[in-house]
Amino acid sequence: MSKRKIRIGFIGTGGIALSAHVPGWQSLKDVEIVAVADVRETAAQGFVAATGGRVQVFKDYREMLELDLDAVDICTPNKIHTPAVLASLKAGKHVLCEKPLATTTKDIRKMGELADKLGLTLMSCQHMRWRPQSLALRDWIHNGGLGEVYHARVRAMRRAKLPPRPGFIYEELSGGGPCMDIGVHALDSTMWMMDFPKPVRVSGTTKVNFAKGRKIPGQWGEWDRKGFNVEDFAAAFVHFENDATLMLETAWLGHQEEDEDMSFQLFGQRGGVKWPSAEFASVQGRTFTQGTLKNPDMLAAPHTEAIRAFHQCFTRKKPSLVPWTETIQVIAILEAVYASQKKGREITLK
Ligand SMILES: NC(=O)c1ccc[n+]([C@@H]2O[C@H](COP(=O)([O-])OP(=O)(O)OC[C@H]3O[C@@H](n4cnc5c(N)ncnc54)[C@H](O)[C@@H]3O)[C@@H](O)[C@H]2O)c1
Incomplete structure (x- = not known):
């Protein structure tokens, strides 16, 4: 029997998701992108057409989070990061989120403390x-x-x-x-x-x-x-x-x-x-x-390296390589x- 692949869902399927995150995930053999959520139907459809494979599409990310996913990759506008991160953590998923993780220290603390409490990996994609x-x-x-x-x-x-x-x-x-x-x-x-x-x-x-x-x-x-x-x-x-x-x-x-x-x-x-x-x-x-x-x-582009690093953190239960305690500063x-x-x-x- 073949081993179940790691299942990834995307929230936000615009420019950076398609151009930099998808190649990162596709470079990992044990991973599959199984679902995406975007308020713009055309963006989600474009994403699915570009990535190929069988991907479930949602307009509301809260419905997507009911799926059996291991991790969620958040590429929405900045102000949507906090609600999307909190909902993903509450649904038990590890989270990679584009920068800035949040635009206030209050929000970063809220997300960071929740991830720590639940034992989930939270990493901001500071690919530089x-x-x-x-x-x-x-x-x-x-x-x-x-x-x-x-x-x-x-x-x-x-x-x-x-x-x-x-x-x-x-x-x-x-x-x-x-x-x-x-x-x-x-x-x-x-x-x-x-x-x-x-x-x-x-x-x-x-x-x-x-x-x-x-x-x-x-x-x-x-x-x-x-x-x-x-x-x-x-x-x-x-x-x-x-x-x-x-x-x-x-x-x-x-x-x-x-x-x-x-x-x-x-x-x-x-x-x-x-x-x-x-x-x-x-x-x-x-x-x-x-x-x-x-x-x-470099073996790959910086975004791909960051995504691989995140994958290693949550699969091997290592601490986040971009801890929220650094991002908050x-x-x-x-x-x-x-x-x-x-x-x-x-x-x-x-
Ligand atoms: N690391 C980098 O070099 C880099 C470069 C560009 C953007 N970014 C970051 O990536 C994030 C996205 O930027 P982008 O350039 O891809 O923007 P974009 O506008 O191209 O894409 C954002 C997508 O999020 C969707 N969206 C908005 N609200 C949503 C919601 N509630 N639920 C689901 N989807 C929603 C939009 O419809 C859109 O498709 C931003 O936080 C930005 O700062 C990082």
Whole structure:
């Protein structure tokens, strides 16, 4: 008798589900995608046509969760993550969820504590941790290349790449603009390298510079400029409990030479390093040393690696490789950026 395959259900079958998650799951031989739920029938049908196989389609994910599934992969707009994660956990499924896991620390704590109580794996798909440069840097840092980090510069800056879909530009669906879309990636990667020091004070600003006007066209198509109600730019300065500091800049639209600058730079007591270029610099015996770290070869795309990692965690009962206790520190900073803008002052975190 053949062994039963691991059964996966999707909630949300749009862009990232089809382009990045499906190839990840399809790379695993012991897995089958058996069901999908999407409020847009056309999206679900397109998903089924593209993936082949026998997939049950639901409009309401709560009905899908009644099926015998091992894990659920959530790829809905950000604000749907929390209700979908909570319902999936309550139905006894392990959960992989796109970033940001949630847009508030309160929601992350609620989901994290429930997953822990039920003994289920909850992992946010921070796939940038699985980029070859990230893995090389993390190894180098753990081997002492940097020493204690005292400052980080983080950039998630785009020139004309504003995602025009509703799930990104309306606050009620996205919970925020570039902070929640790309800032969360760069910040998670940076803080992972720093071993997640606790943020204690945040001063931030958010602005709508160009998204409501017509000065900058979008490379990904036009959007509802009138209804747009999130930031298109944000900047922040963060103090951590260990006295380290971090500067964050993030934007969808901006006057800059590069199409996209998704990068960070770490300054440590022994050396400094940049990501993703993996260039490092240090002083040894009062002599300046610099070079580029060799990146390991990747077997697959970062999203696929993240999905494989999640699969290993829940099948082998290992702890989540993106624990909610780390994600909550990233969201605490972004939440404080919005609060700082609203209150016009620095925010102290508990
Ligand atoms: N990691 C990355 O690089 C990356 C890239 C893009 C998007 N994302 C994240 O992935 C998520 C989805 O983004 P996308 O680009 O695929 O968006 P999308 O708009 O293409 O797809 C979202 C899908 O969710 C569906 N949906 C909305 N409400 C739903 C509900 N209540 N139940 C079921 N389905 C529902 C929509 O109909 C749509 O098909 C977002 O959280 C986003 O931040 C991550």
